Amino acid sequence: MDFVSNLDPAWLWMIGGVLLLIMELIAPGFFLVFIGAAALATGFFAALFGLGLVPQLALFALYSIIAVMVGRKFYNVKATESTDPLLNDRSGRLIGKSVVAVSAIDEHSGRVRVADSEWSARGGPAEAGDRVRITGVEGNCLIVEAERRLS
Known part of the structure; x- marks a missing residue:
């Protein structure tokens, strides 16, 4: 412990920055890289200019903000657009399907x-065993109407 207490704070910033970069490699989240870079820059300037604790903390805060802003500008990840608007909407994908009534609707x-599986439904009217068509969804309840039969 005596070794750490005698260590120059600039080296602690640099060691911390390297540890943060290593943590980013182990558990990528693309955030620690910016904080790690800010810690490395703070350690470098603290060693170069012999800064005290308060200027080091202010410099770290400034570098962190700048690193995150630059990272957001250059590494802005956009969500992939899908041609299917109902890709993750299970109930929305059911609209238009023909299903069987389990109980009277x-x-x-x-x-x-x-x-x-069984779903709550309303609309109809329909008796158990009748075929109904899903016309909409409200929450977790399917809106159905009786299927017209051609005779």
């Missing part, structure tokens, strides 16, 4: 079977 309640 009226404007207040009912149940339908969708693949291997």
